[in-house]
Amino acid sequence: MAPVSSDPSSRGPRRSTRLAIATQRRAWTRRVDTWDRHNDAGMAKVAAAAIDAVDLRPGLTCVDLGCGGGRLALELARRGATVVGVDVSAAMVDRMLSLAREEGLTTVTGVVSPIEELRLDPGSVDVVVSNYALHHLLDPDKARVVRAAYGWLRPGGQFVNADMMLGRGTTAQDRQVIAGKVRAMAQKGIPGLWRIAKNAGRYLLRLRERPITPEAWSRLLREAGFTQVTARNVVAEANVVSGVKPLAS
Numbered sequence: 001m002a003p004v005s006s007d008p009s010s011r012g013p014r015r016s017t018r019l020a021i022a023t024q025r026r027a028w029t030r031r032v033d034t035w036d037r038h039n040d041a042g043m044a045k046v047a048a049a050a051i052d053a054v055d056l057r058p059g060l061t062c063v064d065l066g067c068g069g070g071r072l073a074l075e076l077a078r079r080g081a082t083v084v085g086v087d088v089s090a091a092m093v094d095r096m097l098s099l100a101r102e103e104g105l106t107t108v109t110g111v112v113s114p115i116e117e118l119r120l121d122p123g124s125v126d127v128v129v130s131n132y133a134l135h136h137l138l139d140p141d142k143a144r145v146v147r148a149a150y151g152w153l154r155p156g157g158q159f160v161n162a163d164m165m166l167g168r169g170t171t172a173q174d175r176q177v178i179a180g181k182v183r184a185m186a187q188k189g190i191p192g193l194w195r196i197a198k199n200a201g202r203y204l205l206r207l208r209e210r211p212i213t214p215e216a217w218s219r220l221l222r223e224a225g226f227t228q229v230t231a232r233n234v235v236a237e238a239n240v241v242s243g244v245k246p247l248a249s
């Protein structure tokens with residue numbers, strides 16, 4: 001599988017997408033030294049659920065979208081996969097590659113690219129995974145990326161997205177998740193209250209956090225052509241949605 005860096009037929013991303021990409025790049029490059037420490041039990045469970053959802057066999061070619069420091073990419077490599085980690089932040093990709101080197105994992109490579117602009121050869125990938133990254137994308141870009149992933153996958157290939165998935169507070173389920181998060185953060189005192197204010201702003205204005213429900217993700221997968229689409233709640237707002245590209249498509 002070779003990343004194709006430019007697509008001559010593409011007119012490039014829209015202004016809103018370019019803006020969203022620049023914001024994410026800035027924000028996540030600043031967090032490169034702290035994000036991996038955000039390794040709480042919940043996040044470990046979500047990552048484990050994403051890995052569990054992959055029908056993993058040694059030698060598979062996987063792409064990790066928004067790989068960060070390589071939480072999924074490195075684990076997939078430990079289990080014998082060849083992995084390309086993709087991230088908008090060069091600092092994150094560097095971190096993943098240096099951790100891979102430390103562990104002697106030789107099947108991990110990195111691509112610095114916005115997910116929205118990633119071009120891969122059609123039918124060149126067995127598994128596309130992502131953990132807590134795709135909710136950062138604008139809604140039209142989420143749909144485009146799911147369609148693009150369908151194209152990159154070989155027939156029988158899998159798309160697995162573990163992510164923050166919730167709606168905009170209109171359902172009882174959303175309200176329950178939001179109330180639980182607020183309670184947990186409030187227990188942390190002033191820093192928790194500050195996080196509530198920051199996250200509420202981002203979530204309500206959809207500035208950097210743009211989650212959609214597991215049902216909406218499942219619909220996007222089905223519309224792109226994926227079959228065997230399943231959604232599993234892991235903890236609070238974290239869900240894993242996966243689908244398979246049919247063998248005959």
Ligand SMILES: C[S@@+](CC[C@H](N)C(=O)[O-])C[C@H]1O[C@@H](n2cnc3c(N)ncnc32)[C@H](O)[C@@H]1O
Pocket residue numbers: 021024025028029035047065066067068069070071072086087088089092113114115116130131132133136137
């Ligand atoms: C919450 S972190 C998750 C990192 C990693 N997947 C993990 O499980 O630890 C989100 C990651 O997505 C990356 N990201 C956000 N928006 C992106 C985009 N549009 N294209 C590529 N990467 C993006 C960030 O740079 C960051 O590394």
